[in-house]
Amino acid sequence: MLAINQPKIYKTGAALVVKALKDSSVTNIFGYPGASVLALYNELADGREIVHCLCRHEQACVHAAEGYAITSGKSGIVLVTSGPGATNTVTGIANAYADSTPLVIIAGAANNSNGKVFQSVDFMSMVQPIVKKVYTPELSDNIYGIIKEAVSFSTEGKKGPVLVYLQRSVLERQFEFQEQNESNLSAEISPDIDFMELASMINTALNPVFIIGGGCRDAFYELSDFLVKTNLPAVTTLMGVGNVSAQVSSNYGMIGVNGSESANSLLSNSDLIVALGVAFSDRTICKSGMFAGGTPVININTLPYTFDNVNIVKEVNCDCVFAIKKLTEAGVKERKNFASDNVSLNTFSNLSGMETSAVLKLINNYTKTLNPIIITDVGQHQMLAAKSFEFVTPKRFLTSGGMGTMGFGLPASCGVHFAMPDDYIINITGDGSFQMNIQELATVKEYKIPVKIFVMNNGYLGMIRQMQEKFFNGKYYQSKMCNPDFMKIAEGYGIKGYRVTNISELNSLMPELFASSEPAVVDCITNGYENV
Numbered sequence: 001m002l003a004i005n006q007p008k009i010y011k012t013g014a015a016l017v018v019k020a021l022k023d024s025s026v027t028n029i030f031g032y033p034g035a036s037v038l039a040l041y042n043e044l045a046d047g048r049e050i051v052h053c054l055c056r057h058e059q060a061c062v063h064a065a066e067g068y069a070i071t072s073g074k075s076g077i078v079l080v081t082s083g084p085g086a087t088n089t090v091t092g093i094a095n096a097y098a099d100s101t102p103l104v105i106i107a108g109a110a111n112n113s114n115g116k117v118f119q120s121v122d123f124m125s126m127v128q129p130i131v132k133k134v135y136t137p138e139l140s141d142n143i144y145g146i147i148k149e150a151v152s153f154s155t156e157g158k159k160g161p162v163l164v165y166l167q168r169s170v171l172e173r174q175f176e177f178q179e180q181n182e183s184n185l186s187a188e189i190s191p192d193i194d195f196m197e198l199a200s201m202i203n204t205a206l207n208p209v210f211i212i213g214g215g216c217r218d219a220f221y222e223l224s225d226f227l228v229k230t231n232l233p234a235v236t237t238l239m240g241v242g243n244v245s246a247q248v249s250s251n252y253g254m255i256g257v258n259g260s261e262s263a264n265s266l267l268s269n270s271d272l273i274v275a276l277g278v279a280f281s282d283r284t285i286c287k288s289g290m291f292a293g294g295t296p297v298i299n300i301n302t303l304p305y306t307f308d309n310v311n312i313v314k315e316v317n318c319d320c321v322f323a324i325k326k327l328t329e330a331g332v333k334e335r336k337n338f339a340s341d342n343v344s345l346n347t348f349s350n351l352s353g354m355e356t357s358a359v360l361k362l363i364n365n366y367t368k369t370l371n372p373i374i375i376t377d378v379g380q381h382q383m384l385a386a387k388s389f390e391f392v393t394p395k396r397f398l399t400s401g402g403m404g405t406m407g408f409g410l411p412a413s414c415g416v417h418f419a420m421p422d423d424y425i426i427n428i429t430g431d432g433s434f435q436m437n438i439q440e441l442a443t444v445k446e447y448k449i450p451v452k453i454f455v456m457n458n459g460y461l462g463m464i465r466q467m468q469e470k471f472f473n474g475k476y477y478q479s480k481m482c483n484p485d486f487m488k489i490a491e492g493y494g495i496k497g498y499r500v501t502n503i504s505e506l507n508s509l510m511p512e513l514f515a516s517s518e519p520a521v522v523d524c525i526t527n528g529y530e531n532v
């Protein structure tokens, strides 16, 4: 029988990129156009099946994609142009890499040429150390397969950002369409781990403690159930906040430099630590004598790591959900005598005035039945927020952990809205951090994002002022700020602005704020000398 010759199908690179994105179930892109990627924009405009959110700065595109990725569980897609468009994303990419957030950064590149080309810069070398992988489609004839692989690779194993570095000529070139060219990433193999031995170590320890890290983002229910059943005490890192329910009575809250006394001391007195998805950053371990004391650690993480000053006695490389399931099956026993003195996660004393902690406590008390998603910025307000809010469902607390990137909060809040359009979204920011990506108020307005932005306006780069107080004899050099009128700024963007100078004003404002689906900026004039 004669083989029937199928006619070859040719499409432009731009058409194939968009088709591959659609075939990878991509529904949202966060981007900012430029000449190098206009062919792609043209293609997106024709289909309109993928929603493009135009942020007002490329760094913000990345943070928005991070917010989207964390809450949707999908990869966040970023589209930017060559030169400054690409370089503006670097901080965002570093942030996503540090916090293992899956992203695909599609960045335009000037065409290779011997002469000086407008907007040519070696972006690939700049970001090589902060991405999981760089794809260069001009070296391949299978652009469709590359894009599909990039999307799935970003979410596999240890998640993180990947770069697709797209020369302008690639978008215009005709390619033969090869749908069959799927990525051939290896299937996940069930790791060979002796969970019976681990369970026995936990059962025979006198004071075992679990540390919950950012790697437990997808393990909320399994982890909460496990802790309720076993009554084993747990503490969280900053990135672990919100990865276990506040209703679990053995959840002692956050450890580390800015953690709570009870959580830190629980850890210091433990004789076995089970670390689940923990990065062991210096901020987590430096205040904790237990690591220097050599407390044995069972380290459960997707990839093996070596950490100085951490006595890892068992390295277990697997997914956290898998580990919890297996530990349960292996018979980790219930503890009778822990957590009888359940700690409330938000106990602050002296909360009558406009301390940031008082403001956050009020916001938590008022909104907890609404089950909002809280997105913070970086500074004192971030640490206080981590200790103030009570989360009872997964992925309700987003913050910048590994990098501590001021300016993360507002754009990340925008991205969250595209993933969770029906949820309440609250951005807790500082007067310093807010000004790092304040232009995103335009994105909020344009896409009618109902985020409530609470600015903890303490007149200082508070975390820096606190360090100067503690370590530099209170010489507050360059940490005091002259701020703009945030109400007027909000109004300039067409967003309702409020100012509160005492707690009862804030209390009276809450019903009005949350009855409305409009965005709002609430300028909270807070005590400038509170410490974390």
Ligand SMILES: Cc1ncc(C[n+]2csc(CCOP(=O)(O)OP(=O)(O)O)c2C)c(N)n1
Pocket (backbone or CB within 6 Å): 377, 378, 379, 380, 381, 382, 403, 404, 405, 406, 407, 429, 430, 431, 432, 433, 434, 456, 458, 460, 461, 462, 463, 464
């Ligand atoms: C982009 C960036 N620049 C500088 C820093 C260093 N830094 C950490 S916290 C902080 C102050 C944050 O001030 P603000 O947003 O007002 O929060 P506050 O501490 O007052 O609550 C600074 C400057 C940082 N983390 N990120």
Ligand SMILES: [Mg+2]
Pocket (backbone or CB within 6 Å): 379, 430, 431, 432, 456, 457, 458, 459, 460, 461, 462
């Ligand atoms: Mg401040």
